Amino acid sequence: MDNTNSRTFRTKLSEFFDMATKKPVAIARGSDRFVLMNEEEYLNLKDEVLSLQRNLIAMLEVRGGKSETFNSKEQLSEMFDSVSANVKKKHKVKKAAG
Numbered sequence: 817m818d819n820t821n822s823r824t825f826r827t828k829l830s831e832f833f834d835m836a837t838k839k840p841v842a843i844a845r846g847s848d849r850f851v852l853m854n855e856e857e858y859l860n861l862k863d864e865v866l867s868l869q870r871n872l873i874a875m876l877e878v879r880g881g882k883s884e885t886f887n888s889k890e891q892l893s894e895m896f897d898s899v900s901a902n903v904k905k906k907h908k909v910k911k912a913a914g
Contacts, residue, residue: 817842817851868902870896 818835822845825832827891832852841851886892 819844821845866900866903870899875901 817840819842820828820832822843827842832843835841836852837854840857841849843850843852886895
């Protein structure tokens, strides 16, 4: 991952967008750090995290004796959607201004 500061990022904006199509770019602004990345890569990471969360929840439920049998893919999908909505409520991501 390439690194830069906010001043350099502003002056070479188009170069950093081009770089971010290939790999993420870390941008430091004071003590805060931000990451600029391709949207497809971000969405893939987000999907992977959601999948891992679903697997963890399922394993914890089986371990705790709370497993269920689902009669259809729709029932299973509804359960995952419900869990996903709860996880998203607890871990909201701040949206960039602009």
